[in-house]
Amino acid sequence: MDQEEYVERVLALIERIPAGRVMNYGAIAAVVGVGGPRQVGRVMSQYGGSVPWWRVVHADGSLAVCHDGGARQHLVAEGTRFRPSGSVDMAAALWSPEELEGVPDSVGGP
DNA sequence: GCGCTGACTGAGG
DNA sequence: TCCTCAGCCAGCG
Secondary structure: OOHHHHHHHHHHHHHHOOOOOEEEHHHHHHHHOOOOHHHHHHHHHHHHHHOOHHHEEOOOOOEOOOHHHOHHHHHHHHOOOEOOOOOEOHHHHEOOOHHHHHOHHHOOOO
8 A cells, every 4th residue: 555545544543542552563563454563663753743652552561762751651641551560561451443343332441 | 776774573591 | 570682674865
């Protein structure tokens, strides 16, 4: 697909991430179906300012090293679960677009 | 056409 | 639990 459409999909996906949830670069790349984590990171560096970039984290739950660590403040304010180590609790916070289509009535958390 | 760089990832020590 | 190594994909000069 065109680069423009790719960017469009990545940004649209990130905008759909609900407060208190996060996604990692690999998951986003998998949903979009093109390129890899690095490609997603590149798009974020250029267009990330228009979306809740702080909801995008590393595969292990650690936050993006950009923006002077401001991501943690945003996530905490949204009620995202953190582990004692300082990383996001991926088991509880990892979000997938399938949750919107597959379990619309279960929104509200475990 | 070539090489470098980067908001990554997974495995191993 | 934290640090390091090698691999992958695209954009840019």
